[in-house]
Amino acid sequence: MSAHTSGAAPDAIAAIILAAGRSARMGTHKLLLPLDGKPLLAWSIAAACASTARPVIVALGRAADDVAAALPTGPYTIVVNPRFAEGMGTSLACAVASVPPAATGTLILLGDQPFMPTAAIEAVLAAARAQPERIVMGAYGQRQGHPVYLPRRVFAELLALRDDAGARTIIAREADAVLRIPLTDEHALFDVDTLADYQQAQVIARRLAQSAENTPS
DSSP: OOOSOOOOOTTOEEEEEEEOOOOTTTSSOGGGSEETTEEHHHHHHHHHHTSSOOSEEEEEOTTHHHHHHHSOOOSEEEEEOTTGGGOHHHHHHHHHTTSOTTOSEEEEEETTOTTOOHHHHHHHHHHHHHSTTSOEEEEETTEEEEEEEEEGGGHHHHHTOOSSOTTHHHHHHTGGGOEEEEOOOTTTTOOOOSHHHHHHHHHHHHHHHHHHHHSOO
16 A cells, blocks of 8 residues: 655655554544644654655554545555554564665654654754764754654664564664754644643644744745
C-alpha cells in the first residue's frame, strides 16, 4: 500500500513517521481524529513532505486501511506493520527496512505530534547532513525528542527491534555524543495521547489558523 514517491538520491535522508500505535490511552483511533478539518496524522505527514527529507515513509498498524483511506495523497509511502501490537520497535524496524540503500540515515517523527513544524525538521536535517554519523535530536528547553536522526550505522540494530523501547536504548548508549538542536516552536514536542491532549490540540490548531489568517501575504 503506497502513494507515489521516488527513491533516495545519494546522501539523502529518509523520514519515518511512526503511526502504528494502538491509541490505548485515547480509547479511539487518535490518528483519525479531526483537527482543523483533516485527520490528526495528516499534519505530521504534511510537515515531513514539505521538508527536504526523502523518501517519507509512514508506518501504519491499527486499522491501517481506514487510516490510509482518510489521508490526503502526497509524496509519501505507506508501510503496514502487522506486528504493531508488539510495540513501537517492530514498527520502526518495519519502516527502516524500506529506507533506500542510498540514504545516509533516517529521521524519526511521530504521527501524534501534529504541530512539529517543517522548520524544526529542516534544522535537524541540516545538522545531520553536516555530521551524518552522529545521532541528532531536537530539544525545547529541558525536553528533548523528535525529530531524531539515526545514521545508517545503527540500522542493523533498528531492524532487530522487537519491543516497545524503540531506539531509546541506542540513543541512551550514545548520550554524550548526541547532537541536540534547539527547537524554537513551543508546540513542536506536543503530542496527543489522551482526550485532554486532543482538546488542547484543537485550541492550538484554532490559534494557528487565526494567526495565519492575520498574517499579511
